[in-house]
Amino acid sequence: xxxxxxxxxxxxxxxxxxxxxxxxxxxxxxxxxxxxxxxxxxxxxxxxxxxxxxxxxxxxxxxxxxxxxxxxxxxxxxxxxxxxxxxxxxxxxxxxxxxxxxxxxxxxxxxxxxxxxxxxxxxxxxxxxxxxxxxxxxxxxxxxxxxxxxxxxxxxxxxxxxxxxxxxxxxxxxxxxxxxxxxxxxxxxxxxxxxxxxxxxxxxxxxxxxxxxxxxxxxxxxxxxxxxxxxxxxxxxxxxxxxxxxxxxxxxxxxxxxxxxxxxxxxxxxxxxxxxxxxxxxxxxxxxxxxxxxxxxxxxxxxxxxxxxxxxxxxxxxxxxxxxxxxxxxxxxxxxxxxxxxxxxxxxxxxxxxxxxxxxxxxxxxxxxxxxxxxxxxxxxxxxxxxxxxxxxxxxxxxxxxxxxxxxxxxxxxxxxxxxxxxxxxxxxxxxxxxxxxxxxxxxxxxxxxxxxxxxxxxxxxxxxxxxxxxxxxxxxxxxxxxxxxxxxxxxxxxxxxxxxxxxxxxxxxxxxxxxxxxxxxxxxxxxxxxxxxxxxxxxxxxxxxxxxxxxxxxxxxxxxxxxxxxxxxxxxxxxxxxxxxxxxxxxxxxxxxxxxxxxxxxxxxxxxxxxxxxxxxxxxxxxxxxxxxxxxxxxxxxxxxxxxxxxxxxxxxxxxxxxxxxxxxxxxxxxxxxxxxxxxxxxxxxxxxxxxxxxxxxxxxxxxxxxxxxxxxxxxxxxxxxxxxxxxxxxxxxxxxxxxxxx
Amino acid sequence: xxxxxxxxxxxxxxxxxxxxxxxxxxxxxxxxxxxxxxxxxxxxxxxxxxxxxxxxxxxxxxxxxxxxxxxxxxxxxxxxxxxxxxxxxxxxxxxxxxxxxxxxxxxxxxxxxxxxxxxxxxxxxxxxxxxxxxxxxxxxxxxxxxxxxxxxxxxxxxxxxxxxxxxxxxxxxxxxxxxxxxxxxxx
Ligand code: FES
Ligand code: FES
Numbered sequence: 001x002x003x004x005x006x007x008x009x010x011x012x013x014x015x016x017x018x019x020x021x022x023x024x025x026x027x028x029x030x031x032x033x034x035x036x037x038x039x040x041x042x043x044x045x046x047x048x049x050x051x052x053x054x055x056x057x058x059x060x061x062x063x064x065x066x067x068x069x070x071x072x073x074x075x076x077x078x079x080x081x082x083x084x085x086x087x088x089x090x091x092x093x094x095x096x097x098x099x100x101x102x103x104x105x106x107x108x109x110x111x112x113x114x115x116x117x118x119x120x121x122x123x124x125x126x127x128x129x130x131x132x133x134x135x136x137x138x139x140x141x142x143x144x145x146x147x148x149x150x151x152x153x154x155x156x157x158x159x160x161x162x163x164x165x166x167x168x169x170x171x172x173x174x175x176x177x178x179x180x181x182x183x184x185x186x187x188x189x190x191x192x193x194x195x196x197x198x199x200x201x202x203x204x205x206x207x208x209x210x211x212x213x214x215x216x217x218x219x220x221x222x223x224x225x226x227x228x229x230x231x232x233x234x235x236x237x238x239x240x241x242x243x244x245x246x247x248x249x250x251x252x253x254x255x256x257x258x259x260x261x262x263x264x265x266x267x268x269x270x271x272x273x274x275x276x277x278x279x280x281x282x283x284x285x286x287x288x289x290x291x292x293x294x295x296x297x298x299x300x301x302x303x304x305x306x307x308x309x310x311x312x313x314x315x316x317x318x319x320x321x322x323x324x325x326x327x328x329x330x331x332x333x334x335x336x337x338x339x340x341x342x343x344x345x346x347x348x349x350x351x352x353x354x355x356x357x358x359x360x361x362x363x364x365x366x367x368x369x370x371x372x373x374x375x376x377x378x379x380x381x382x383x384x385x386x387x388x389x390x391x392x393x394x395x396x397x398x399x400x401x402x403x404x405x406x407x408x409x410x411x412x413x414x415x416x417x418x419x420x421x422x423x424x425x426x427x428x429x430x431x432x433x434x435x436x437x438x439x440x441x442x443x444x445x446x447x448x449x450x451x452x453x454x455x456x457x458x459x460x461x462x463x464x465x466x467x468x469x470x471x472x473x474x475x476x477x478x479x480x481x482x483x484x485x486x487x488x489x490x491x492x493x494x495x496x497x498x499x500x501x502x503x504x505x506x507x508x509x510x511x512x513x514x515x516x517x518x519x520x521x522x523x524x525x526x527x528x529x530x531x532x533x534x535x536x537x538x539x540x541x542x543x544x545x546x547x548x549x550x551x552x553x554x555x556x557x558x559x560x561x562x563x564x565x566x567x568x569x570x571x572x573x574x575x576x577x578x579x580x581x582x583x584x585x586x587x588x589x590x591x592x593x594x595x596x597x598x599x600x601x602x603x604x605x606x607x608x609x610x611x612x613x614x615x616x617x618x619x620x621x622x623x624x625x626x627x628x629x630x631x632x633x634x635x636x637x638x639x640x641x642x643x644x645x646x647x648x649x650x651x652x653x654x655x656x657x658x659x660x661x662x663x664x665x666x667x668x669x670x671x672x673x674x675x676x677x678x679x680x681x682x683x684x685x686x687x688x689x690x691x692x693x694x695x696x697x698x699x700x701x702x703x704x705x706x707x708x709x710x711x712x713x714x715x716x717x718x719x720x721x722x723x724x725x726x727x728x729x730x731x732x733x734x735x736x737x738x739x740x741x742x743x744x
Numbered sequence: 745x746x747x748x749x750x751x752x753x754x755x756x757x758x759x760x761x762x763x764x765x766x767x768x769x770x771x772x773x774x775x776x777x778x779x780x781x782x783x784x785x786x787x788x789x790x791x792x793x794x795x796x797x798x799x800x801x802x803x804x805x806x807x808x809x810x811x812x813x814x815x816x817x818x819x820x821x822x823x824x825x826x827x828x829x830x831x832x833x834x835x836x837x838x839x840x841x842x843x844x845x846x847x848x849x850x851x852x853x854x855x856x857x858x859x860x861x862x863x864x865x866x867x868x869x870x871x872x873x874x875x876x877x878x879x880x881x882x883x884x885x886x887x888x889x890x891x892x893x894x895x896x897x898x899x900x901x902x903x904x905x906x907x908x909x910x911x912x913x914x915x916x917x918x919x920x921x922x923x924x925x926x927x928x929x930x931x
Contacts, residue, residue: 205841213846214837214853215825216777216817223776231771256760278771280763352781352789352847352881401779401847402881433782650841654887658844661883684786684879693872695885 014129015136019182020057024175025140026182027056029133031126054126056085056133058141062162062175064089065097079208080647081130087200088134088193090159091174094206100397127645127709128192135190137181144180145172195645195706205650209399221371221398224358226426230259231279232419233286233430236271236439239677240540241296243270248290255288257281259423266385266418267411268540269439273419279430298538299677302445305537306343309447309468318466318533321512321519325527327453330462334453338566340559342450342737344551346672347443347544348679348687353401354436355412358428359420365392366417371400373407381410386421404662405543408476409441434682441542442672444470446514448555452563453527460563462527465518465556468535469548473511475541513543517552517614517718522585523560523578539674545662546714549614553718554725554739557610561726562735571726572598572609585611588620588640588703595701596622596638605635608727610719615711617643621660621719623696625727630743632731634664634696634724639716641700644707652712653700659716660698665690667721671740746810750775751819761807765799766790768806769816777817777850781879788878791851792816798858800877817850820857833857836895844882852878856892865896 014030031054055067066085068078078098086093142154145164151157156167163171195202212218237243249261249272257277264273272289276282300308331337358369359382366388372378375395383390400407416429431439446469453462512519515532544550564574572593579585589611592598601607602624611620624636639656646652669688673680681687725736734744746757750773759768764783769775769792778801781789785800792801793815821830827838833856836842843849852875859866859874866874871892880888 207841207843209846210838210841210843211827213843213849214830214834215821216775216850218846219776220779220847222780223770225771225774225776278763278767280760280767284762350881352787352845352879353779354781400845402845404881430780433784433787654841654844654884657886658883661885662881665883683784684782685784689787689879689881690883690885691877691879692875692885692888695883695889698886 015133015186017136017140017182017184017186019179020059022059024057024059024178024182025137027133027137027186029054029056029129031129054081054130054133056089056137058137058174058178058181060175060178062173063097064091064095064162064174065099067099079204079206079651081126082208083200083204083647084127084130085134086204087198088131089138091162093200093204094208095162098208127647131192132190135192136186139187139190140181140184141174141177143184143187144177147180148172148177202646202649204648207651218399220353220401221358221369222353222356222401222428222430224369224398224428226358226360229358229426229428230275230277230423231282231430232273232275232416232427233279233282233432234264234271234273234415234435235286235289235291236269236435237293238438238679239293239295239299240538241268241298242677243294243296244272244291245294246290246292247272251288251290252285255281255285258285261285261289262422264415264418267381267409267414269411269415271415273415275419275423275427279428283432296677300537300539301675301677302345302673305445305539305674306447308537309445309535312468312533312535313447313449313466316533316535318531320529321515321532322521322528322530324525324529325462327462327464327527327529330453330455330527331451331464333455334461335456335458336454338450338452338454338563340450340562340735340737342448342555342558344446344448344554344739345670346445346539346541346674347550347666347670348437348440348672348681349402349404349406349443349542349544350437350684350687350689351400351402351404351406354433355406355431356429357412357416358426359413359416360426361386361388361417361420361424365394366420367394367396368413368417369396369398370410370413370416371398371403371407372410372413373400373403373405374410377408378410378413381414382417385414385417388421404545405547406440409542411439411441433684437672437681437683437687438679440672440679441475441540443544443547443550444472444514444541445537445539446551448518448551450555450559452525452559452566454566458567460525460567462529463521463523463525464529464531465521465559466531466533467514467518467552468533469514469551470536470539470541471511471534472513472541472543472547474536476543513548515552516548517612518548518556520613521556522582522613523575524581525578545659546614546717549612549714549718550663550666553610553612553614554721557612557719557722558725558735558737561608561610561722561729565729575609575611579611582618584642584703584705585613585618585620588618588642591701591703592620592622592638592640595640595699596624596636598622602626602635606727606731608723608725608730610722610726612715612718612722614715614718615713617641617710617712617715619656619715619719621723623720623723623727625724625731627728627731627743632728632741632743633694636697636699637664637720637723638699639701639719640703641712641715642703642705643712643715644705644709646702646704647709649702652702655712656700656716657698659714660720661690661695663717663720664694664696664724667724667739667741668694669740746806748806748809748812748814750814751816757806759806761810762805765792765801765804765806765809765814769801769814775816775818778854779847779850781848781851786877786879787848788851788855789848791854791878793854793858796858796861798855815854817854820853831857832895832898833860833891836891836898840887840891840894842884842887842891844884848878848880848882849884852880852884852888856888856895859892860896860899864899866892 451464455461564571605624779789781787790802
């Protein structure tokens with residue numbers, strides 16, 4: 001048993017035992033939140049109180065249920081957290097039922113603040129607490145058995161397979177003991193298992209949600225159905241901030257099956273809703289709408305946005321977010337410099353399940369079913385856009401057909417709340433793919449200027465990186481800030497939103513989405529200057545898988561490659577030398593080089609390497625790329641990941657594979673462009689996705705160590721584009737500084 | 745009135761004939777396993793079988809399939825099937841942990857099932873061809889490829905699919921323990 005793991009974590013600060021009214025044990029747990037994506041999840045609670053957000057219940061009929069506030073988007077959260085719990089509880093993870101806690105549900109704590117699944121942090125942030133919860137329950141069950149068998153202590157008892165077992169061989173099941181265990185308080189001195197005692201952590205490779213997903217039984221948001229439900233679709237102003245100027249809805253209203261047609265405002269967008277008895281009737285009637293849109297005053301096109309970024313980089317000093325040594329002095333003394341400009345586009349999330357929501361509103365209150373990454377923000381959105389107070393709104397979460405950050409925003413909930421509130425009937429809103437592509441909260445476009453200085457000895461001496469980029473936080477805080485204070489009356493919401501904005505860095509962590517992955521450039525150069533130039537083009541932006549690392553990973557790992565070539569050094573060795581401070585990164589690079597046979601590419605291929613740390617996880621990748629004329633294909637990606645203790649190795653492998661293919665989609669195709677304030681792409685023919693024939697062979701290696709686990713959902717993304725671009729440079733001598741990658 | 749057989753059950757439907765089959769199956773018949781992804785025949789999430797052939801049902805008007813036989817993901821194996829009752833394709837998917845979000849997987853499984861019915865031992869190129877109409881945004885392609893190879897192996901292990909389900913497959917988790925998932929992509 002590993003006692004040291006307990007230090008600093010008093011059980012009473014996050015675990016509470018109680019009895020179920022039906023008999024049985026309920027253990028309430030407070031898991032740390034997912035602060036990585038913007039708002040602090042903690043720290044606003046006064047000392048001495050805490051809010052549970054996960055619950056372990058053991059019923060007298062031996063059912064073991066784990067109720068969670070996290071959602072499953074495909075990233076394996078469900079399996080990972082259950083594995084941790086089951087390890088200490090001594091049960092097969094497959095026997096633990098998982099339920100997702102909505103907001104306003106029986107498990108909701110009125111004081112609990114903000115539920116968000118994101119930032120790759122679910123397993124990482126919960127590693128110790130869930131295990132301690134499992135271990136505490138196990139010890140309480142043993143105590144209960146000791147009481148039943150009139151033993152002095154529990155030293156002759158052990159647990160296995162849902163039973164407490166006495167050295168004599170007699171057994172009692174957890175269900176038989178649960179009611180007695182509930183009379184004890186949570187023990188303070190339970191030890192956790194040591195890694196050599198693990199049965200499931202690092203070994204459990206079944207995916208607990210797979211069966212319902214291969215039989216079509218998993219219920220996603222779009223699958224929710226209520227009696228008497230109507231279907232809604234919305235035509236939204238094509239340009240951001242556009243409004244309805246004139247509307248002729250007579251033809252649409254006369255169409256078969258149409259129930260209502262009306263203009264609506266929700267989540268900052270104007271549009272016209274068409275509600276019908278079936279989805280297809282609503283969709284057909286939508287084609288009959290005659291709408292003239294009022295274009296907003298600011299309706300930027302892509303060229304103008306990059307021109308604005310250029311102007312701001314020319315004129316602004318920005319905020320210095322890294323200052324090592326004296327870059328200006330290094331620049332003055334430099335024998336030569338290397339400069340480059342990198343440009344990245346807006347990107348849509350393109351979750352395969354388009355945005356959708358079901359809302360039922362009546363005299364009793366409002367119920368919402370939504371594939372959301374944040375039930376608490378969904379409740380704020382529904383409350384802001386309806387007559388209901390938050391106390392009267394219940395949120396049910398569902399399986400999610402891809403999140404990637406899109407479903408942290410709650411616009412689909414807001415829209416459906418408006419419609420259902422008006423009709424007082426159950427309504428399902430479904431976005432078309434075209435609407436989903438054109439009305440996303442995009443990964444921000446950005447422009448980067450880099451400069452490296454080379455001293456008289458020919459050595460790299462300095463690194464400057466200046467980034468023009470908006471603040472994602474400002475587009476997000478409107479719903480996030482009130483979600484932290486659900487007890488505030490609704491008229492306070494705008495105030496909370498602006499307070500939230502002002503509170504950046506004070507009440508909430510600083511918005512690092514523009515510069516994360518740039519200010520922490522790991523290479524040992526004496527003089528480093530990284531600056532964030534806040535430039536706001538007025539296009540809605542949001543969190544996109546790996547957030548700021550998605551662009552800064554590409555820029556820093558491409559530019560370090562440029563520097564290696566300028567220094568006439570092997571790109572891999574150059575990185576290794578400059579990573580002396582980061583032994584875990586070094587060994588990862590060596591490992592990936594060995595597995596990919598660095599220097600000996602696949603036949604007809606060239607290789608490129610990149611390494612990037614995001615969400616505290618290092619990932620190194622080597623891409624083997626084949627070039628034919630202006631075309632190229634990625635044949636193989638070898639990926640080494642160090643995410644600390646691997647809880648479910650196969651889940652980690654899957655997340656690396658998925659992250660690589662997600663990033664390759666962006667590197668090959670991803671490009672949202674704007675004209676007069678409107679997005680020009682619509683469906684998968686002009687916003688392309690990677691398909692089977694382009695999908696590379698992927699080899700994943702997981703570092704074997706026992707550090708606390710770190711995120712895996714996102715860190716597979718950032719190194720891919722630079723690894724491919726660096727391979728293209730090796731193949732052609734062309735340095736591609738724009739995404740998507742296009743050979744000249 | 746339009747007649748249609750879905751998963752061996754005959755229906756007589758009072759639905760406008762231009763309604764895409766997808767919405768009829770999902771919202772009138774209540775079979776939600778087939779998904780809506782693009783509505784334009786571009787992603788394959790809505791794939792069902794028409795007389796055994798994979799079709800994009802989001803752009804297939806009901807009137808065009810009147811009187812025909814349709815199979816959906818729900819028709820592959822019995823409701824609440826045990827692992828042993830699943831088809832080899834579903835079993836292979838399960839065994840290799842193919843699904844992530846899972847949203848595309850009904851369509852992927854329908855496409856793969858049709859491929860294996862016509863080509864019991866597909867090459868990688870055959871797989872590229874047959875599966876290129878099905879998008880997986882979560883990027884599960886390497887596992888889909890290996891699962892198809894695996895299902896092909898299971899089916900050839902016995903003339904009847906059940907013969908391949910000798911129980912051994914699930915006696916333990918047989919996921920690649922090797923860190924190199926190369927074997928995954930070549931089955
Ligand atoms: S939904 Fe039918 S092909 Fe995409
Ligand atoms: S598993 Fe998510 S789209 Fe394929």
